[in-house]
Amino acid sequence: MKCDPNLYRAASPSLAVKPRLIRHLFLPPLIIALMIGLGYIGFWVSEHYGIRSLGENGQRQLELHARAVESEISKYTYLPSLLELETSVSILLADPTPEHRQTVDDYLEGLNRRSRSRAIYVMDTTGRVMATSNWRDVDSYLGEDLSFRAYFQNAVRGQPGRFYGIGSTNGEPGYYLAHGLEEHGKIIGVAVVKVRLEAMEERWQRARLEAFVSDENGIIILSSDPARRLKSVVPLSDETKEKLARSLQYYWFPLNELQPLARETLSEGVEKLTFPANSELVSDEENISYLSQTRPLSDTPWNFTLLTPLQDLRREAINQGILVAVAFALVAFLLIAWNERRKVIATRLAAREALQEANNQLERRITERTVDLRASNERLKGQIRERRQAEETLRRAQDELVQAGKLAAIGQMSTSIAHELNQPLAALRTLSGNTVRFLERGQLDVASTNLKTINELIDRMGRITASLRSFARRGDDKGQAGLGKGVDAALQLLGARVENAHLQLHRHFEDVQVQIDQTRLEQILVNLIGNALDAMQAQPQPVLWLEGDTVDGKYRLRVRDNGHGIDAEARKHLFEPFFTTKPGEQGLGLGLTLSASLAAATGGHLGVEHPASGGTAFVLSLPLVSPLPPSQYEQRP
Secondary structure (H helix, E strand, O other): OOOOHHHHOOOOHHHHHHHHHHHHHHHHHHHHHHHHHHHHHHHHHHHHHHHHHHHHHHHHHHHHHHHHHHHHHHOOOOHHHHHHHOHHHHHHHHOOOHHHHHHHHHHHHHHHHHHOOOEEEEEOOOOEEEEEOOOOOOOOOOOOEOOOOHHHHHHHOOOOEEEEEEOOOOOOEEEEEEEEEEEOOEEEEEEEEEEOOHHHHHHHHHOOOEEEEEOOOOEEEEEOOHHHOOOEOOOOOHHHHHHHHHHOOOOOOOOOEOOOOEEEEEEOOEEEEEEEOOOOOOOOOOEEEEEEEEEEOOOOOOEEEEEEEOHHHHHHHHHHHHHHHHHHHHHHHHHHHHHHHHHHHHHHHHHHHHHHHHHHHHHHHHHHHHHHHHHHHHHHHHHHHHHHHHHHHHHHHHHHHHHHHHHHHHHHOHHHHHHHHHHHHHHHHHHHHHHHHHHHHOOHHHHHHHHHHHHHHHHHHHHHHHHHHHHHOOOOOOOOEEHHHHHHHHHHHOHHHHHHOOOEEEEEEEOOEEOOOHHHHHHHHHHHHHHHHHHOOOOOOOEEEEEEEEEOOEEEEEEEEOOOOOOHHHHOOOOOOOOOOOOOOOOOOOHHHHHHHHHHHOOOEEEEEOOOOOOOEEEEEEEEEEOOOOOEEEEOO
């Protein structure tokens, strides 16, 4: 039905337009504001009293479960001091013979079985494990040096050792209770009991209870939700993280902070926290709120936190608020229903004008945006072209740098290569002259032997020059290479240095096919083995290990030497271009940088390790193509 606007222009503007405009502008927002306000008040009152009720009930649950945790961690407190009464323990610490160790091992094994602990072991005052209940296991603690553990350091000073950490031997978490063993007022050793507390987590999960325990560092060590375990409930500084990483208390876990989306403090020890929803618990919400109640645990610096979900309470409070708002809306609707008919016509006219204006504005904005998008598209295309040109230039520069590194390496090896070629040339000169004389004398057997020797020397020179030609040619980003062939070629190029160094070489790796060009693999290996030879120049008995293993579809080759190692300051700049610890005439500082770049170009990685026993180990990780038949490629010269 079409309305004629002229039918509604007879009324006076002061009587028709202004009152309608006033009602249109102020009455609906006022009604909506009152609805929202009354609904929020109803929601707030319902939520406030609901949280108070949940808090009272949660306080009882908090006390109950906190006492259960205290009971669990205190029932083993007496056990380490019990070993002070066992004569065989003190005899072992005084005279650590295999017979005494076996006696204590058997005793600890039986005691561990009866007490249902995880492990019981005895250490001397240096932190070395002398006897342990798990001496039969492959990952036994026997002989381990655990002097760095905080519980040992406290116990050896006569203080109680209480410590939660992750084992450095098998990565298994546990609660450690340590006690210094005294004899005649002097501490002669330390007894330690390791207890697993994961049974409490299982009980919490079966009871659908959300709770966690945080230690003195603010790290969650027990949690009903595994995703929260080993996260920090307080911010950790970089210094604290580094200190915890050095202590290996939490092994190598990153200790990320458990950051709620929202936090509201209600009272001391009571907060309202909002976290992203756990998909196993709540699947129809984006996040979930909890009432968090925390209580310290007796005899430990730990805290027990109980999380009570508030989603049911929030739904009920929202329903109460909606009921209040709907009731008010119904009343308001009844009050304004009689005037709705007259307001509809004016609303339609105003809506038509507003729609036309909005359509005009939309068309103008679309036109402006189209122009802007075209200009942006042209700029983007130009930037893409520039970036492609820059990438191509960078790739060419990298290839030139790689080739320069190869030529620099060949230049550094020129002396030893000349020596390698001069020896067979001198032998060829002598043997050829002797062969002529033997032929003249009719000694054909001796002449034949000399000719065979000459042939072997020529083959040797051919292998040397072939290795140089293969090493010097340019490589591609893509290709396949045999690891054994690459190692043999690198050792062939460095043959004179290896022979002069009287090197003891250990090869323990599989001859696999890896995704890298053969010449680039050989260049990486020449750099790594050459650096190892440089590092072992001062060693009277240099030893080089080539060890490999497969990890996550990649093959890791570990090149380890027993050289002087790398100081802490130089470690920070190892892979920086033009950084070298060698004299200026011996290196440009590009070898490790180029090697790391070549490995990364194929999806691999070059890293470095610093073994505690000394020396340096470079780890080359490259993607596997397909392993050769499982034959261990191990040789010892």
